[in-house]
Amino acid sequence: MTVLVVAEHDRGALAPATLEACAFARSLGEPVHAITIGAAADGLVATLAEYGVSVVVQAHHDLLADYGPEAWGETVAQLVRQYQPTAVLATGTDRGNEVMAQVAARLGLPMVANVTAVTPGEPWTITRVRWGGSLLEECTLAAGTKLLTIAHHSLEASPAPVDATTEAMAPDLGAELARTMVVERVERAAGVTLATAALVVGGGRGVGSAEGFTPLEELASALGGVVGCSRAVTNNGWRNHTDQVGQTGTRIAPDLYIACGISGAIQHWVGAMASKTILAINTDKDANMVTKADVAVIGDLHQVVPAITAEVRRRRGA
Ligand SMILES: Cc1cc2nc3c(=O)[nH]c(=O)nc-3n(C[C@H](O)[C@H](O)[C@H](O)COP(=O)(O)OP(=O)(O)OC[C@H]3O[C@@H](n4cnc5c(N)ncnc54)[C@H](O)[C@@H]3O)c2cc1C
Numbered sequence: 001m002t003v004l005v006v007a008e009h010d011r012g013a014l015a016p017a018t019l020e021a022c023a024f025a026r027s028l029g030e031p032v033h034a035i036t037i038g039a040a041a042d043g044l045v046a047t048l049a050e051y052g053v054s055v056v057v058q059a060h061h062d063l064l065a066d067y068g069p070e071a072w073g074e075t076v077a078q079l080v081r082q083y084q085p086t087a088v089l090a091t092g093t094d095r096g097n098e099v100m101a102q103v104a105a106r107l108g109l110p111m112v113a114n115v116t117a118v119t120p121g122e123p124w125t126i127t128r129v130r131w132g133g134s135l136l137e138e139c140t141l142a143a144g145t146k147l148l149t150i151a152h153h154s155l156e157a158s159p160a161p162v163d164a165t166t167e168a169m170a171p172d173l174g175a176e177l178a179r180t181m182v183v184e185r186v187e188r189a190a191g192v193t194l195a196t197a198a199l200v201v202g203g204g205r206g207v208g209s210a211e212g213f214t215p216l217e218e219l220a221s222a223l224g225g226v227v228g229c230s231r232a233v234t235n236n237g238w239r240n241h242t243d244q245v246g247q248t249g250t251r252i253a254p255d256l257y258i259a260c261g262i263s264g265a266i267q268h269w270v271g272a273m274a275s276k277t278i279l280a281i282n283t284d285k286d287a288n289m290v291t292k293a294d295v296a297v298i299g300d301l302h303q304v305v306p307a308i309t310a311e312v313r314r315r316r317g318a
Pocket residue numbers: 203204205206207229230231232233244245246247248249250260261262263264265266267268271281282283284287299300301302
């Protein structure tokens with residue numbers, strides 16, 4: 001029996017989470033095989049071998065020229081029917097979870113997402129991440145082939161080189177599987193993004209309006225950071241969803257997060273908790289964000305934020 005890893009890639013660029021899935025697969029004690037989807041991924045064999053994959057199945061078809069969850073899911077499902085592996089592991093990313101949901105639906109099998117640990121047996125006992133990382137849940141999985149996605153960053157992607165062979169696969173795919181396909185990529189913004197910024201100035205309902213974000217933009221600009229927000233803000237249409245921090249937004253991990261007028265609800269906190277230092281500015285000394293912050297200013301953000309900006313500019317002589 002084997003464990004099959006679905007290699008996530010974008011036009012041949014391997015998602016680092018795939019290597020974590022390979023390391024996880026090795027820990028299950030069976031030979032690790034992988035499937036790469038589309039000719040663009042043919043160059044990944046050496047990297048996968050470096051991480052313990054002994055057989056790489058290379059699936060080729062015109063419909064696999066770019067990412068499409070239905071075509072990818074059907075391709076993996078066809079290989080699973082043929083291979084009958086013990087388990088199929090994919091990345092616990094948007095794409096990995098999307099593809100495995102397709103695989104599970106097509107095979108009529110259960111699937112467990114965002115797994116951090118497995119104890120094989122009958123059934124398997126599995127620990128998985130829920131609620132954006134704030135809860136670890138234990139569950140059991142009984143199925144002929146176990147379908148899992150591995151929570152990103154749940155283990156180190158350590159190398160374990162082996163010699164790999166390749167096998168060609170020509171899946172039978174109909175045009176109806178091309179309903180959802182990547183056809184274009186638009187770069188949203190050059191430079192620093194919310195996910196990678198070293199400094200984020202976040203605004204919540206306390207900011208009061210779209211225009212109220214101007215002083216936050218000024219502070220972020222003075223400190224070389226970017227502006228984020230809570231869902232109350234996006235719900236009000238004050239800012240775009242791309243700026244939202246949290247469970248249903250972006251996970252941030254800056255050196256400093258300045259949270260202005262944000263109460264710190266759990267769904268916001270899970271997106272902000274990786275920040276190294278948090279400064280909360282809030283009128284409510286008992287707000288969750290204030291009690292969890294490293295430093296807090298209890299006061300009206302409309303006065304505090306411009307005062308900080310003015311002081312930063314004064315010290316920098318700007
Ligand atoms: C399934 C689900 C997913 C969700 N996902 C997310 C998510 O990804 N991100 C997210 O943020 N939320 C998310 N939420 C919503 C979340 O539960 C909260 O409703 C939201 O985070 C609250 O936003 P807020 O802190 O801006 O507003 P509030 O909770 O209303 O807090 C406003 C804060 O501003 C303070 N304040 C008011 N005026 C001032 C002032 N002048 N100066 C200083 N402080 C002031 C108040 O004291 C208060 O603490 C989700 C909810 C659900 C159910």
